[in-house]
Amino acid sequence: MPLEITYWTGRAKDNENVAGAVISSESRSLSGVSAQSGATPANAQTVSIYATEAARFEYSSANPTAAATSAYIGSGERVWLEAFPAYKIAGITA
Helix, strand or coil: EEEEEEEEECCEECCCCCCEEEEEEEECCCCCCCEECCCCCCCCCCCEEEEEECCCEEECCCCCCCCCEEEEEECCCCECCCCCCCCCCEECCC
């Protein structure tokens, strides 16, 4: 039941097309406790987050912690965000 996280060299256009290549991707398993991703690569311009189940997430620098009030992403949905070097994604089940 993970968040699938992908970092891209290009920018998202219309929240569905990305010009560029995949830099890296990772999965973060979700539970009732916040789990963090690795740091955003320095050359990433876009990050996509795909939820295999309903989740809450935070994308910020330092030490993000997802909580019940964090941004919501539904099961089967994808969110496109501007990438910031060294930021991390924290997720928790919704």
